[in-house]
Amino acid sequence: xxxxxxxxxxxxxxxxxxxxxxxxxxxxxxxxxxxxxxxxxxxxxxxxxxxxxxxxxxxxxxxxxxxxxxxxxxxxxxxxxxxxxxxxxxxxxxxxxxxxxxxxxxxxxxxxxxxxxxxxxxxxxxxxxxxxxxxxxxxxxxxxxxxxxxxxxx
Numbered sequence: 001x002x003x004x005x006x007x008x009x010x011x012x013x014x015x016x017x018x019x020x021x022x023x024x025x026x027x028x029x030x031x032x033x034x035x036x037x038x039x040x041x042x043x044x045x046x047x048x049x050x051x052x053x054x055x056x057x058x059x060x061x062x063x064x065x066x067x068x069x070x071x072x073x074x075x076x077x078x079x080x081x082x083x084x085x086x087x088x089x090x091x092x093x094x095x096x097x098x099x100x101x102x103x104x105x106x107x108x109x110x111x112x113x114x115x116x117x118x119x120x121x122x123x124x125x126x127x128x129x130x131x132x133x134x135x136x137x138x139x140x141x142x143x144x145x146x147x148x149x150x151x152x153x154x
Contacts, residue, residue: 017049018049018050018051018136018137018139018140019140020050020051020139020140020142021142021143021144021146021147022144022147023059023060023091023144023147023148024051024060024139024142024147025050025051025052026052026053026054026056026058026060027046027051027052027053027054027058027060027061027062027088028053028054028055028056028057028058028060028061028062029042029043029053029054029055029062029064030061030062030063030064031063031064031067032064032065032066033067035064035067037125037128038064038067038084038128038131039053039055041125041128041129041132042128042131042132042135045129045132045133045136046132046135046136049136051136051139059090059091060088060089060090060091060096060147061088061089062086062088062135063086063087063088063089064084064085064086065085065086065087065099066083066084066085067082067083067084067085068081068082068083068084069081069082069124070083071120076109076110076111077107077108077109077110078107078108078110078120079105079106079107079108080105080106080107080108080120080123080124080127081103081104081105081127082103082104082105082124082127082128082130082131083101083102083103083104084101084102084103084131084135085099085100085101086099086100086102086135087099087100088139088142090146090147090148090149091148092148092149092150092151093151094149094150094151096142096146096147096149097138097142100138102131102134102135102138104127104130104131104134105127106123106126106127108120108123
């Protein structure tokens with residue numbers, strides 16, 4: 001523990017850690033439609049990396065505009081895809097990230113030996129976790145200057 005603290009103090013970043021712009025947390029979640037499962041998985045994943053996501057008012061808005069959850073059946077497998085269209089709005093109402101699509105997919109092998117419904121549910125959860133991690137990766141790239149950008153004057 002002491003070793004990890006010493007390394008982080010000198011600027012070394014352990015793999016799997018994220019550094020976010022000051023003021024990014026907490027984020028308020030706003031979704032079109034019923035996205036409870038995506039919200040819960042995203043909130044829990046964000047919490048692991050020190051980023052608070054809630055449905056309570058906050059300065060920064062993570063707006064989920066559209067979620068497409070699709071299945072394509074092949075002869076011996078299904079391809080499950082999750083695509084989320086989202087944006088990030090700062091406290092001044094400026095879109096720090098305009099509408100962006102984040103997509104993930106996985107393959108589910110079909111066979112009589114597995115419970116397909118259980119396996120599909122497990123894979124859908126995996127896709128939501130992967131999307132949450134991709135969102136974190138994109139949120140980490142935001143600078144404090146961009147997060148505090150004021151609207152442009154006309």
